[in-house]
Amino acid sequence: MLKVPHVTSYLTEHFAEDAFGTLAGYEKKGGYAAARKALTEMAPGDVIELVKASGLQGRGGAGFNTGLKWSFMPADSDVPKYLVCNADESEPGSFKDRILLERSPHQLLEGILIAAYAVGACTTFIYIRGEYSFPADQVERAVAEAYDQGHLGPNVLGSGFRHDVVVHRGAGAYICGEETGLLESLEGKKGQPRKKPPFPAQVGAFGMPTTVNNVETFCHVPYIVNRGAEWFRGFGTEASPGTTLFGVSGHVVKPGLFELPLGTPLSEIVFEHAGGIAGGRKVKGVIPGGMSMPILPAGQLDVPMANESLRERGTMLGTGGIMVMDETTCMVRVGCVISYFFRDESCGQCTQCREGTGWLNKIMNRIERGAGQSEDLGVLLDIAAKMEGQTICAFADAAAWPVQGLLRHFRADFEEHVRLGRCPFTASFEL
Ligand SMILES: Cc1cc2nc3c(=O)[nH]c(=O)nc-3n(C[C@H](O)[C@H](O)[C@H](O)COP(=O)(O)O)c2cc1C
Ligand code: SF4
Structure with a gap:
């Protein structure tokens, strides 16, 4: 059985409906309207400016401004340019991308199409963690549907823009989530990160300019194009706009995925949305953003879950994978x-x-x-x-x-x- 996330906002609004994973079901809910709008009514530079203005930060861990990253791609180059969707998700405690891949592959494809148009990419490689076989099946099925309906291929949505998507399954190594380790692996080599510079926007996949973004990052993009930067900024904090997916695991009553505005207090997530500590015990510590992020003690759970506040406490948002430990934990x-x-x-x-x-x-x-x-x-x-x-x-x-x-x-x-x-x-x- 698929896990259906707790719904509090836009990204996961229709996740309880199985049809949302199909092209017809996604379009019924307004899907691909944003891609149509971007590809037929907007110039690529305007899309980049809109995403910059929204303040969207990458959801893959580092929180880099997405529009700014897109602007690093050479605009007037005549070599092929690529986009990569990082679906490696190997950070222990993180499972948000898996649910997005399983429940809303067309939402991801629509975000990819808009990003590809903005940066002028001809092909997107979706690099999926080797262990994610069902999510990869779901994405492959959605890609086939999109080609069938003309949403991918030589004339995307009748706009004249050409775009191809290749689904690539990894072999299960955490380091292939690091963007240049990923590129090496995509090229068929050992997944060992590259020295930077050059950065992927200059020399990326197969030596070509490449932008790498996380699954969730792409999924926010159609909503920004449809509803505007100001609407997006209505969620979250000034420095960290939008909602994000918090995956809660460990000693809580209701582990699961919760879409909430950035800046939601960690205590609210643990004690209200995830139901508090199982067995009536006390909380001891919480890892706020996947295993590589420093732990917080029980006394600091009032922290708003946004990078600017977490940094003040010596930790970071990472992938939003919250791991809760009770008082029995060594x-x-x-x-x-x-x-x-x-x-x-x-x-x-x-x-x-x-x-x-x-x-x-x-x-x-x-x-x-x-x-x-x-x-x-x-x-x-x-x-x-x-x-x-x-x-x-x-x-x-x-x-x-x-x-x-x-x-x-x-x-x-x-x-x-x-x-x-x-x-x-x-x-x-x-x-
Ligand atoms: C060791 C390591 C592992 C990483 N694993 C992932 C991952 O599984 N998924 C991901 O999206 N980003 C991962 N990243 C971050 C990527 O290098 C890259 O910053 C990200 O995909 C960019 O997407 P974003 O700007 O949309 O966040 C990892 C970084 C490091 C250093
Ligand atoms: S590139 Fe260096 S830092 Fe990165 S995983 Fe390999 S050994 Fe570690």
Whole structure:
């Protein structure tokens, strides 16, 4: 059974209706009207300006201004230009793109068409995480329907604009979500991130100018074109407009996907929308945006879920994947799980990342076993600091930040393991 998200706004409004996933059902709800409008009534530059004015920030993790990113594509180049839809979604705790791919593949295709027209791309590659076989099937089915009805191909919607879409299934590696690792993998090579510059807008897929955007980012675009930048800015905060999809997992009564305005307090999401902590227990910590984002302690859940506010608390929105942990949770075990993941997924090109992720994991495990020493806490922070900002891609930073967050807010858990020579959290999850 597909999970139907909690509906509070526009993006997921029709997700309870299975027909919304079909071309006919999507068009019945006004689908493809925005693409028609953009392709027949607007100049590509006007579409870019509109998206810039809306303030839409990329929903793939970094929160970069989408319209601005599109404007980096060379406007007058005569080489083929490409668009890439990043559907790799491998960040633990994040599952919003999966639901979008499954429930509304035409919403995604419409956003892609508008973006492709704006940047002058002839082809879009939708790169889908290898494990997402049902979502990939849904997208392939929608692409076939769109070709059948003339919504893709040589004369999109009768506008004279040509566009092709290629669905590419990955082989299941977290690093292929990093945009240049993705491009390498798309080209049939090992998924190892590229040094930048040059950035993809200059040298991207197959050496051509390329824009990479996240699935959810594309899905917001038709609504902006239909309803305008001001309407979009009516949701969220001044710096972070729009709604976003918060995927809530962990020790809550009602885990699920919730579409809410950016800036919604984390406490409202956890205690109202996700029903609070299961079993009547107390909350201990919450990871606000997928596993690579530093954890927040129970006392800081009043934070508005927007990058500008989360940064003030030493963390970020990331992918909006909220992982809730109750009072029984051992934060050293959490550190063991997180550091194991990053050790396993490092592509190995950079010494700080390849070696650093291994050391972090080794020391975390040692502390959890009861064999840690008090100096180990400083060593963990020292390794994490030396991994930050030193490497080809941000994976090493993403591996360092959670360790820093755990030690910033839950140092007492680590000290207690060292003092007792064992893990004191007998009711915590098993490793
Ligand atoms: C290690 C790593 C993994 C990433 N994984 C993803 C991913 O699975 N999906 C995604 O959209 N972006 C991911 N990103 C971000 C992309 O590099 C890129 O910024 C994003 O796709 C741009 O889209 P947006 O501007 O629409 O957010 C990842 C970045 C890093 C450093
Ligand atoms: S930081 Fe890590 S994942 Fe990124 S390129 Fe270097 S070794 Fe590979």
